[in-house]
Amino acid sequence: MTRPYLGNPKYTIEVLQKYNFAFQKRFGQNFLIDTHVLEKIIASAEITKDDFVLEIGPGIGTMTQYLAEAAREVAAVEIDNTLIPILKDTLKDWDNVTVINDDILKVDIRKLALEKNKGCPIKVVANLPYYITTPIIMGLFENQVPIDSITIMVQKEVADRMQVGPGTKDYGALSLAVQYYARPEIVANVPPNCFMPRPKVGSAVIRLERYEKPPVQVKDEKLMFRLIRASFNQRRKTLVNGLKNSQELSFDKETIEKAILACGLPLTIRGEALTLEQFAQLANMFSEKQGS
Numbered sequence: 001m002t003r004p005y006l007g008n009p010k011y012t013i014e015v016l017q018k019y020n021f022a023f024q025k026r027f028g029q030n031f032l033i034d035t036h037v038l039e040k041i042i043a044s045a046e047i048t049k050d051d052f053v054l055e056i057g058p059g060i061g062t063m064t065q066y067l068a069e070a071a072r073e074v075a076a077v078e079i080d081n082t083l084i085p086i087l088k089d090t091l092k093d094w095d096n097v098t099v100i101n102d103d104i105l106k107v108d109i110r111k112l113a114l115e116k117n118k119g120c121p122i123k124v125v126a127n128l129p130y131y132i133t134t135p136i137i138m139g140l141f142e143n144q145v146p147i148d149s150i151t152i153m154v155q156k157e158v159a160d161r162m163q164v165g166p167g168t169k170d171y172g173a174l175s176l177a178v179q180y181y182a183r184p185e186i187v188a189n190v191p192p193n194c195f196m197p198r199p200k201v202g203s204a205v206i207r208l209e210r211y212e213k214p215p216v217q218v219k220d221e222k223l224m225f226r227l228i229r230a231s232f233n234q235r236r237k238t239l240v241n242g243l244k245n246s247q248e249l250s251f252d253k254e255t256i257e258k259a260i261l262a263c264g265l266p267l268t269i270r271g272e273a274l275t276l277e278q279f280a281q282l283a284n285m286f287s288e289k290q291g292s
């Protein structure tokens with residue numbers, strides 16, 4: 001039986017040469033060439049033979065080989081059609097992998113989960129193309145895809161942003177969105193020499209374990225996220241001014257001030273100082289005012 005072999009740089013180079021493959025910068029192609037990192041990703045994702053796994057951007061199939069070994073079934077979505085014949089070759093020893101040649105942002109993942117996993121929660125594992133990290137993650141969370149966990153390689157700075165709370169410069173709309181839907185945990189820091197070609201930035205593997213129920217109760221989720229965006233769009237301004245100046249909100253100054261005070265917050269506070277709980281409380285306060 002063939003074991004995953006592509007994590008060894010020697011075989012990666014062989015495959016790239018055999019197919020005369022040219023890396024495409026615009027697709028964020030940095031292939032993993034470190035078996036320890038690959039094993040760490042698979043272990044952190046806690047994949048079992050019951051699992052259906054979605055891989056985003058399989059590249060030449062390096063991580064896909066490991067996923068196919070560990071999971072019941074894998075679907076791998078790759079945008080670059082020059083990689084499709086390569087994947088056919090490198091994955092020929094595993095019969096539980098489907099390669100889909102498409103843009104992940106255009107794939108109906110909910111439908112895929114329904115067809116392949118009877119609508120049960122799926123695991124997402126990927127060494128993500130960094131240029132679309134945020135839209136991919138937000139798409140998975142917001143489009144009601146049944147998700148168990150997402151284990152992904154991202155830019156180190158982005159991983160930090162997902163994990164931090166108020167009082168740090170990295171705290172922002174992404175931190176709050178991720179922490180509303182999932183429990184983030186950075187499981188490894190990965191230096192550039194683990195990839196081919198080497199990226200200019202450091203990377204990290206982060207696991208996002210989806211909550212069954214969000215940790216805060218919000219009557220109007222969309223409103224809460226509008227408040228969050230408005231607060232961080234002008235993060236040096238006070239919360240009052242951030243909300244007042246927002247194009248997405250239409251509350252007058254008096255309503256805003258009343259809501260902030262009713263939450264027990266000072267009018268001088270900046271949005272960047274609020275926790276997820278406080279944003280939820282503020283959103284609920286505005287919902288009440290809209291309803292009254």
Ligand code: SAM
Nearest residue numbers: 027030031032057058059078079103104127129
């Ligand atoms: N998984 C491989 C590995 O770890 O070696 C490759 C990871 S590489 C960082 C990102 C992969 O995502 C590339 O294969 C790239 O072509 C693919 N990709 C880029 N944009 C994509 C998109 N919109 N939809 C699907 N795949 C995409």
